[in-house]
Ligand SMILES: Nc1ncnc2c1ncn2[C@@H]1O[C@H](COP(=O)(O)OP(=O)(O)OP(=O)(O)O)[C@@H](O)[C@H]1O
Ligand SMILES: Cc1ncc(C[n+]2csc(CCOP(=O)(O)O)c2C)c(N)n1
């Protein structure tokens with residue numbers, strides 16, 4: 001094993017490294033960042049605060065042996081940013097809780113992992129101008145890396161998009177293309193070695209998903225959406241969340257679903273499965289009034305109509321899928337669900 005503690009180790013040194021790695025990112029909302037018992041935020045006047053938290057856990061959300069650490073850092077932040085995007089919110093600050101196995105500090109590879117993770121996180125935070133304003137650091141009691149990201153955002157008072165406000169007759173839209181993240185993950189999991197860090201982050205829907213903050217912002221500001229959710233668990237599962245929360249049903253046209261090119265390389269059945277149930281695409285699924293003209297792209301992201309919201313009827317499926325032959329079949333939520341997927 002390559003043992004080389006090349007720099008001071010310990011909790012305080014790690015916090016200092018995190019502080020330095022995140023210092024270039026600043027905005028006017030964070031009055032006090034890393035360093036005191038709490039951070040101090042100053043939300044914009046007339047806005048509400050939105051809060052979301054998401055785990056990134058080794059062997060659940062990534063494999064240390066396969067995923068580049070830059071991707072793990074990027075995805076850790078992207079998961080929270082995507083939840084803010086789904087509500088049309090603007091990020092104000094991020095908080096990172098990190099538990100690392102002590103062995104990582106005794107190995108060069110462990111230190112390189114931390115450097116790469118912080119680099120990936122910082123690059124996305126710079127891109128969206130969201131400072132890392134605090135967090136917590138602990139020694140992991142196991143061999144696993146555990147991270148949790150908290151995102152604080154803001155939206156104009158009473159205007160945040162919700163999943164509970166879709167109405168029968170609304171059209172259903174998705175941003176971007178679906179199934180790419182699951183297709184890329186499958187190729188990564190089939191490997192024996194770590195994926196080399198791609199030279200550009202575009203077109204890596206699993207390794208470097210792009211949270212749709214500008215599109216969510218446009219939906220809110222232009223009053224386009226009646227309801228919205230992000231696709232983290234899979235279209236079938238997240239649409240079911242939206243339908244249940246709104247007390248409506250949905251009809252999806254199979255041929256209308258935009259399939260990511262990485263999924264299109266598979267058999268049509270596998271491509272469709274990834275698009276419907278794969279998860280981690282971090283695209284937005286939203287509804288809009290039937291009379292509203294929705295642009296074909298918003299903030300440079302393509303928008304596709306995939307179906308219609310229907311009234312919920314007793315003993316009828318929550319979601320119906322219409323394949324090209326015109327038959328109709330119930331679409332069960334079969335996306336990611338912790339405790340059942342392994
Ligand atoms: N342990 C918990 N304690 C309190 N509330 C929770 C807990 N876990 C989840 N929730 C809440 O349940 C709701 C749904 O959580 P979930 O994590 O499924 O969010 P999501 O946005 O649908 O998925 P994702 O986390 O993939 O973005 C959210 O309001 C979340 O805050
Ligand atoms: C090693 C490894 N195995 C499987 C997956 C797939 N996966 C994990 S969690 C999740 C849904 C979103 O998570 P959450 O519900 O926690 O927000 C998906 C699709 C992965 N990313 N890495």
Ligand SMILES: [Mg+2]
Nearest residue numbers: 083086230232
């Ligand atoms: Mg979500």
